[in-house]
Amino acid sequence: MAVLTLYSTRSSGNAYKVRLLLAKLNRPFRLVEVDIFAGENRTPEFLLLNPEGRVPLLELEGGHIIAESNAILFFLADGTDLLPADPVARADTLRWMFFEQNNHEPGIAQARFWLRQVRGGRELRTHDVDRWMEEGYAALRIMERHLGARDYFVGDALTIADIALYAHTHVAHEGEFDLTGLPNVRGWMARVEAHPGHVELDWEEGTALPFDPATHAVAPKLSLA
Numbered sequence: 001m002a003v004l005t006l007y008s009t010r011s012s013g014n015a016y017k018v019r020l021l022l023a024k025l026n027r028p029f030r031l032v033e034v035d036i037f038a039g040e041n042r043t044p045e046f047l048l049l050n051p052e053g054r055v056p057l058l059e060l061e062g063g064h065i066i067a068e069s070n071a072i073l074f075f076l077a078d079g080t081d082l083l084p085a086d087p088v089a090r091a092d093t094l095r096w097m098f099f100e101q102n103n104h105e106p107g108i109a110q111a112r113f114w115l116r117q118v119r120g121g122r123e124l125r126t127h128d129v130d131r132w133m134e135e136g137y138a139a140l141r142i143m144e145r146h147l148g149a150r151d152y153f154v155g156d157a158l159t160i161a162d163i164a165l166y167a168h169t170h171v172a173h174e175g176e177f178d179l180t181g182l183p184n185v186r187g188w189m190a191r192v193e194a195h196p197g198h199v200e201l202d203w204e205e206g207t208a209l210p211f212d213p214a215t216h217a218v219a220p221k222l223s224l225a
Contacts, residue, residue, distance in 0.1 A: 006058055007059070010033060011117060011201070013109055014054075018073065021163055034046065069164070073163060092161070093153075100161075104139040107132045107133070107136030108139065111133070111176060112168070115174075115176055143182075152191070162188075170189055170193075
């Protein structure tokens with residue numbers, strides 16, 4: 001099986017999606033930690049890997065890079081039970097993954113990033129907080145309605161649509177979203193967490209290697225404390 005290298009940031013919900021899927025698929029991979037708070041994703045060397053300067057990135061054995069978390073999920077899940085083979089179910093899976101990126105992440109993930117992870121983020125983005133709350137709760141209410149008559153987002157089993165949506169939803173409280181009044185969403189999260197192969201946000205396979213922007217390379221393990 002081809003060796004995969006995942007460029008990831010431990011606290012990133014988008015990077016977590018990929019680690020979670022890799023764990024469920026029991027796929028071995030090399031993990032490279034990119035410190036976005038130190039600007040390692042904005043160096044010329046990293047921008048050669050991804051001009052957008054974002055994580056996660058999945059590097060295949062031949063050197064091809066796949067960017068965008070949901071594109072990586074789609075690639076990895078192809079041919080597995082986590083991506084339906086039926087064309088209609090496959091389209092529904094993509095529909096919810098598009099929803100996650102366009103309707104769900106812009107409010108929930110942005111609020112978590114600026115209000116929890118960036119020092120002074122509330123003051124820097126004070127005019128955006130109300131919009132994040134409005135957009136985030138609107139997405140959560142859509143999820144709540146959809147889950148009223150089903151256990152998962154597509155069909156009767158977990159798919160990468162659930163993985164994509166779970167990644168940011170389960171830490172929505174860190175962006176000051178209250179899920180108390182969303183019993184369907186909370187029940188769905190419990191089912192996702194009970195599914196075999198589940199790992200937490202801080203899970204790493206082995207020891208994460210740091211990205212060395214000075215050399216456009218992975219620093220040796222010896223450099224880790």
